[in-house]
Amino acid sequence: MSDLRRILDAHLTESGAQWLDAAAERIAADAGAIRPLFPAVGRHCGRAPLDPAADGHGWTVDDAGRALLLTCLPLTGPALAREVGDLYRYGDAAEKRGVLRGLHLLGLGDEALPLVHDALRTNDTRLIAAALGPYGAARLDPHAYRHGVLKCVFTGVPLAAVAGLRERRDAELARMFTAFARERVAAGRTVPADVWLVTDPEED
Amino acid sequence: MRIFDPHIHMTSRTTDDYEAMYAAGVRALVEPAFWLGQPRTSVGSFTDYFDGLVGWEPFRAGQFGIRHHCTIALNPKEAGDPRCRGVLDVLPRYLAKDGVVAVGEIGYDAMTPEEDSAFAAQLRLAVEHDLPVLVHTPHRDKALGTRRSLEMVAESGIPPGRVVIDHLNEVTVGLVHDSGCWMGFSIYPDTKMDEERMVRLLGEYGTDRMLVNSAADWGRSDPLKTARTGAAMLAAGFTEDDVDKVLWRNPVAFYGQSGRLDLGGIDIAEPTATYAGNSVLRGER
Numbered sequence: 001m002s003d004l005r006r007i008l009d010a011h012l013t014e015s016g017a018q019w020l021d022a023a024a025e026r027i028a029a030d031a032g033a034i035r036p037l038f039p040a041v042g043r044h045c046g047r048a049p050l051d052p053a054a055d056g057h058g059w060t061v062d063d064a065g066r067a068l069l070l071t072c073l074p075l076t077g078p079a080l081a082r083e084v085g086d087l088y089r090y091g092d093a094a095e096k097r098g099v100l101r102g103l104h105l106l107g108l109g110d111e112a113l114p115l116v117h118d119a120l121r122t123n124d125t126r127l128i129a130a131a132l133g134p135y136g137a138a139r140l141d142p143h144a145y146r147h148g149v150l151k152c153v154f155t156g157v158p159l160a161a162v163a164g165l166r167e168r169r170d171a172e173l174a175r176m177f178t179a180f181a182r183e184r185v186a187a188g189r190t191v192p193a194d195v196w197l198v199t200d201p202e203e204d
Numbered sequence: 205m206r207i208f209d210p211h212i213h214m215t216s217r218t219t220d221d222y223e224a225m226y227a228a229g230v231r232a233l234v235e236p237a238f239w240l241g242q243p244r245t246s247v248g249s250f251t252d253y254f255d256g257l258v259g260w261e262p263f264r265a266g267q268f269g270i271r272h273h274c275t276i277a278l279n280p281k282e283a284g285d286p287r288c289r290g291v292l293d294v295l296p297r298y299l300a301k302d303g304v305v306a307v308g309e310i311g312y313d314a315m316t317p318e319e320d321s322a323f324a325a326q327l328r329l330a331v332e333h334d335l336p337v338l339v340h341t342p343h344r345d346k347a348l349g350t351r352r353s354l355e356m357v358a359e360s361g362i363p364p365g366r367v368v369i370d371h372l373n374e375v376t377v378g379l380v381h382d383s384g385c386w387m388g389f390s391i392y393p394d395t396k397m398d399e400e401r402m403v404r405l406l407g408e409y410g411t412d413r414m415l416v417n418s419a420a421d422w423g424r425s426d427p428l429k430t431a432r433t434g435a436a437m438l439a440a441g442f443t444e445d446d447v448d449k450v451l452w453r454n455p456v457a458f459y460g461q462s463g464r465l466d467l468g469g470i471d472i473a474e475p476t477a478t479y480a481g482n483s484v485l486r487g488e489r
Contacts, residue, residue, distance in 0.1 A: 035297070036300050039300040039301050039302065042302050043464065090251075090294075090297045090298075092255075092258035092302060093258065093260075093262065093263060095301075122260070123260070124259065124260060126263070
């Protein structure tokens, strides 16, 4: 049993687990089977957060279910990137999020980076948070990564949801955050507390 | 008063509207896919629009405490444009989505052969995807359009209880009432139907299978017409329970047939208190 499947076990009903296992088997035998199954994950497995204490930008049951189904695809390289890209392109917000969640588990190179950029162009905070998961954090160029992190602060996504911040924060990001904080203070507005995570890297 | 608006085009509305709707008791709605005023010239324009209906717009509605669902279809006004016919091929992908609770708006605009074939093809898709259907009736030659729509539904074999025929008026309501289909009414500031006429029709035909919507869009329309109709019903002697049936339980029952309505965790306690203070009637808060 995979790690994701083990994590999901505590969150699935018996019928939900049966549906997911059957779906995984069908996809392993025929990649095309994922197209009608991917949108239906929430209906069969549920949509609750894996960690009820998290703020709403963390993984949900359907996120994990979708990521698991992606790992079952019997495809590699360009064919895998194409199928995953289509699932994202034609996905609703929850499906797009599921794709973004699973990207780092698929052994892809940079082929899926356009999906991350697409999500970072939206104003849907669930997508922005998911775009800055392990895949985005590992592969976005420094400029795009910094702007993604800054967009989180602008749109109210807590930086705890962002992957790679400890390794990738740098002087330029600190400058951007300081400028952001200055603008907020000048406008008489509050500055989110986690901004200091970046501007004062010593204060861990 | 808790309100489910079964037909409203929120893509064309502002956040002020969302706030006013919430204050008036609207907690859930269905946004049917329709045309945008400006004809589209490619399938890509449609898929971007559909993506918004299952992506950005539900997110936006959620910021204001309102649950958003949608219907997806190639609408009758653009069904005759050969550049848009390819939309029929991408519909199955969207009809599988969580937030999609019916096929619609389908039906007639000018009653052309192209519209016939798109209408029939999409009724077949509704059967395949086990979804209810929202049928738009034409502005011009409405009575004939309504009769032909009912014939088309009967030929498709889809049970009439899974179909709503929308934008009805005094002339077309009887036909639909007898067919077993649900009856939809779009309450507009000065055209399709107004609150007082609606109340008279509810008196005449009862409250079963009746759906009242604002159909608010980019034209002259009012997203609070559902609430105003509820107020007019009460003023005419209907009970709070009648209003709740027409404005909440009926749309929940109709779209609930999709098995995809997600109304868990909605806060619906407050609006009754708001109503008691008459704020809906006066349009202020």
